[in-house]
Amino acid sequence: MKITDIKIEVIRRSLPDTGLDSDLGRFSGEVEQGVLRILTDEGIEGNCFVGNFRGGGHGHFAPILNVLKPELIGRDPAEREWLWSRLEILRGRRGLSMAAWAPVDVALWDIAGKAAGAPVHKLLGTRRYETEVYATYPPGHDTPEGYVEEARQIQAEGFRAYKIHPGVMSTADVVEMVDAVRGTVDDGMELMLDPNGGYDFRKAYDVGRALDDNGFYWFEDPVPNHDYEAVAQLTERLETPLCMSDKPELQFYEAAHMIRLKASRLVRGTAAKLGITGLKKLCSMAEGFGMNCEIGTAGNSTLNAANLHVIFSVSNCAYFEYWRPTEAHQFGLVEDIALNERQVIEAPTAPGIGYELDWDWIEAHRVEVLE
Numbered sequence: 001m002k003i004t005d006i007k008i009e010v011i012r013r014s015l016p017d018t019g020l021d022s023d024l025g026r027f028s029g030e031v032e033q034g035v036l037r038i039l040t041d042e043g044i045e046g047n048c049f050v051g052n053f054r055g056g057g058h059g060h061f062a063p064i065l066n067v068l069k070p071e072l073i074g075r076d077p078a079e080r081e082w083l084w085s086r087l088e089i090l091r092g093r094r095g096l097s098m099a100a101w102a103p104v105d106v107a108l109w110d111i112a113g114k115a116a117g118a119p120v121h122k123l124l125g126t127r128r129y130e131t132e133v134y135a136t137y138p139p140g141h142d143t144p145e146g147y148v149e150e151a152r153q154i155q156a157e158g159f160r161a162y163k164i165h166p167g168v169m170s171t172a173d174v175v176e177m178v179d180a181v182r183g184t185v186d187d188g189m190e191l192m193l194d195p196n197g198g199y200d201f202r203k204a205y206d207v208g209r210a211l212d213d214n215g216f217y218w219f220e221d222p223v224p225n226h227d228y229e230a231v232a233q234l235t236e237r238l239e240t241p242l243c244m245s246d247k248p249e250l251q252f253y254e255a256a257h258m259i260r261l262k263a264s265r266l267v268r269g270t271a272a273k274l275g276i277t278g279l280k281k282l283c284s285m286a287e288g289f290g291m292n293c294e295i296g297t298a299g300n301s302t303l304n305a306a307n308l309h310v311i312f313s314v315s316n317c318a319y320f321e322y323w324r325p326t327e328a329h330q331f332g333l334v335e336d337i338a339l340n341e342r343q344v345i346e347a348p349t350a351p352g353i354g355y356e357l358d359w360d361w362i363e364a365h366r367v368e369v370l371e
Contacts, residue, residue, distance in 0.1 A: 001042045001076060001111075002074055002076060002077075003038060003039070003040055003074065003075055003076075003077050004039050004040060004041050005037075005039040006037070006038050006069040006073070006104075006371075007037050007039075008034040008035065008037070008050060008061050008370045008371075009035040009366050009368075009369050009370075010057070010366065010369070010370060011035060011366055012365055013331055013365055014029070014030050015028050015327065031051075031054075032051075032367065033049055033051040033052075033053075033056055033300065033331075034049065034051055034060070034370075035047065035049060035050070035362055036048045036064065036107050038104070038107045038111060040077060040111060044114050045114075046107035046108055046110040046114070047110055047302065047357055048103035048104070048110065048302045049300040049301060049303065050064070050103045050300075051299070051300065052300055053300070053329050054299075059097075059099075060099060061370055063094075063096050063097060064104060067090055067094045067100075068096070068100070071083065077108045077112065078112060080105060080109070080112075080277050083104075083108075084105075087101060097249065098274070099272060099273055101275065102271060102272055102275040102278075102303070106276055106302060106303060109123070109275075109309075109352075110352040111352070112352075113351050113352035113353065113354075114352040116351070118351055119309065119349060119351060119354040120276065120309040120353060120354065121309040121312040121313050121347055121348075121354075124276070124280060124309060126312055127314055128312055129312065129346060130344045130345060131308070131311050131312065131317075131345050132160065132161065132318065132319050132320070133159070133161070133319055133320045133321070133343070133344065134160075134162060134163050134190070134192065134319045134320075134321060134322060135154045135157070135159040135161070135324060136162070136164075136165060136194075136321060136322070136323055137325075139165040139167030139168075142168075142169060143169075144169075144173055144180050147166070147177045148181055148184050151184050152185075159189075161189065161191070161192070161319060162185070162189060162192070163191075163192040164177075164191065164192065164193050164194070165195070166193060166194075166195055167195075168198065171203050171207060174193075174210070175207060175210040178193065178214055178216070179213075179214060182214035190217040191216050191217060192217050192219075192220060192243075193207070193211060193220065194220035195222055196221055197221045197224045197225060199223055200230075201223060201230045204222035204234055205234060205237065205238070207219075207222070208237075209238070211240040212238055212240050217241075218240060218242070218243040218266055218294070219238065219240045219241070219243065220242075221243070221247060225248055225254065226248075228263055231264055232262070235264055242264045243264070243265075243294055244264040244266070244267065244268060245264075246270045246272075246273070249273065251269045251270070251274055251282065252269070252274060255269065255282055255286070255293075256285065259286070265291065266291060266293075267286050267293050268294050269282045269283075269293055270295060270297065270298050271295075271298045271310070272299050276306050279295065279306070280310050280313065280314075283313075283314040283316060283317060284314075287314065291316065292317060292318060293314070295307045295319075296321050297323040297329070299329055300331070301333050301336050301337065302332075302353055304329070304337055305353050306353065308345065308348070309353070312347045320345055322339070332362055332365075333355045333356065333358055334355075334356040334358045335356070
C-alpha cells in the first residue's frame with residue numbers, strides 16, 4: 001500500500017456560548033479546524049481532525065501539507081516509526097511542530113486499523129475494554145462557592161472523579177475551596193487539582209498541604225513544568241502525587257527528564273502532541289519505572305479517540321479526561337465519545353480510529369479544501 005495524496009478539508013463551526021468565562025477564554029463564536037485525509041492506492045483512507053477549539057487548525061495546515069506531505073507521498077503508511085525517527089530533523093530544520101505531526105500519525109494508525117479490519121487498540125495490544133473518567137471544566141469561578149456547586153453538579157451526574165481548575169484565586173480561597181469541595185462530595189469521589197502551572201513554589205506548597213489533608217488523588221502542574229527543582233521539592237515534601245505535564249512541546253523527552261530526576265510521581269501526555277506512536281512510547285517508559293502516565297484531553301474528537309486507544313492498550317493510566325463542556329470539542333462524528341450507563345467509556349469495535357466521520361456534516365460546514 002502506498003500513500004497517493006494528502007489533503008485537508010477546512011470546516012467552520014460555531015461554538016455555543018456556555019456562559020463560562022475563564023483565563024482560557026470564553027467558549028463562543030466561530031472556529032475553523034481541519035479534516036485530514038490521507039489517501040492510498042488501495043482505496044483505504046486515514047482521517048483525523050486538525051486543531052483544537054481554542055486556536056483552530058490554521059497553524060498546522062501548512063506544515064502538514066508543505067513539510068509532511070512531501071515526506072509521505074509514495075511511502076507505505078505503515079512506516080510510522082520511520083516518520084517518528086525523522087521528527088528531530090523536521091522540527092529542527094523545517095520548523096515542524098509536534099501538534100502538526102500528531103494528527104498525521106493518528107491518520108496513519110487509522111489506515112492500519114482499517115486495513116486490518118480492527119480498532120487501533122487491537123493493533124496496540126488490548127489490555128482492557130473500558131476506562132474510568134474524571135469530569136473537568138475550565139476555570140470558571142472566582143469564589144470557593146462556585147466550585148462547591150460545580151462539584152455537586154458533577155457528582156449528581158454520576159461521575160466518580162473530578163478535576164478542579166482553580167484559575168487565579170488566592171491561596172486562602174483555594175485552600176477554603178479544597179476543604180469545602182472535599183466536605184461536599186462523597187468520600188469515594190476522587191479529586192484532583194490543576195492550576196495550569198500558575199503557582200510559585202510557596203503557593204504550590206501551601207495549597208499542596210491542603211490537598212494532603214483532603215486526600216487528593218493528584219496535584220497537576222502546580223508550577224511551570226520547566227522549574228524542575230520546584231517540582232522535585234514539592235514531590236519530596238508533599239504526600240499528594242504531582243502529575244507533570246502535558247504542556248511541553250516535547251512531552252516524551254520532558255517526561256524522561258522528570259523520571260530521570262525523580263521529580264514527579266506521575267507523568268502526563270496527550271495524543272495532541274504525541275500522536276498514538278509517541279503516547280504509547282510514553283506510557284511504556286513510565287510503566288518501566290512503576291509510574292502511571294495520565295493522559296490529558298487532546299482538543300478534538302478524533303484526537304481524544306486516539307487517547308482512548310492508547311488507554312485501552314495500557315494498564316498504567318487510571319482515567320480518561322472527560323472535558324466539559326463537550327460542545328467545545330466534539331464535532332464531525334456520527335456518534336461521538338460518550339459514557340455508558342455506568343459512567344465509563346467502552347472501547348470502540350469499528351476498524352481504525354473506531355468512530356465514523358459524519359461526511360454530511362463535514363460537507364455542510366466545509367469552507368475550502370487544501371492540497
